[in-house]
Amino acid sequence: MKGLFKKFAVTGLALSLLLTGCSSGEKTSSTEETKTPIENVPERFANGEEVKIMVIRKIGGDDHTAQYLAGAKKEGEELGFTVDTFTANGDTAKFHDAIAQASTQDYDGVIISHGDDAATVDAVKDLVEKDKKVVTFDSIDGLKEVEGVTLTAQDDQALAKLALDQLINDFNGEAKIAYLWVDGFPPMVRRNAVYEEALKNNPGIKEIDRFGVASANTSVDTQNAVAAMLKKYPEGELDAIFATWDAFATGAVRALKEAGRDEIKIYGIDVSNADLQLMQEEGSTWKYTAAVDPALIGKVNMRILAKKLAGEETPQEYALDASLISQEELASSEEPINMVNLSKVVAGWGESTDFEEDWMKTLKEHYQK
16 A cells, blocks of 8 residues: 545544644645746646645555655655645545545545555546546556556566565575465455465475464564464474565564574565665564565656646556565665665666656756746
């Protein structure tokens, strides 16, 4: 699962934004309006007029969210935009209130992350009717009916397949596993479809238990659930855990460590600095995770939105390529691996020139002065 409010009544949401800082709506200004026309860029940006962008994410409280917002914010500000961000931390009412506020303010574009209900479709229609450009990430497929909106996603099928194929290969197609998954989110639905197909095609992989909640304390809830699960399955009764979200995986890792159950291996999806640290700990049970750089997702979302503002053609859908990160690769490095230097062991990590136009490079050079 960027910017928000300019001038609005001091509601509970407004107070929340003022008190909780940047990740919950702190406003950040771009460079001052330019007097001299900028050459070789679209007319929309040539005179240095203020461009205001809002990024609104339904889920929050995790590293993936922080990095996604940071990536979008950095890319936008380098282009000379004013970028605001807001996370609803899973609160549906706050999420839709934020979109409604953005709709009434003078934002030129809005990026929406993890809009998972029919109300999101209606809210985006309202934004488009008010001539605001919209890009979405990991949001409901119903948005395809809204003309001019681009739906972006991680390649969720690839993410699930990379992790599951590795699990199946490591256990030669014979394993008893626990499944950590939660319904109701478009990316989870796509990952689950791959999971069900994998079980169908590999009858030796047996799901013996499952758990999944999305909350402000997902990792802790998962840790407690897996700890209880381990009491039901003594050594030899559970071989691996497939975690469809890194918040699930981190909870499972801690539960296994506390129980001393290092014979159980974890195969996950998504990655963050905290995840990489856990994978690199001595004796860690987290062997593989499939992921897309969350900061890159934010950057690409911003580039697509910039192209829309420039009047350029953009696709209706776009999926970012996935990579598989192994504990073995991380251990091969002489220095600790984090999100900044992950590319040293995973080729192409965090890199993409998709939607990066020459005029964007010109804008970045201009605003670096």
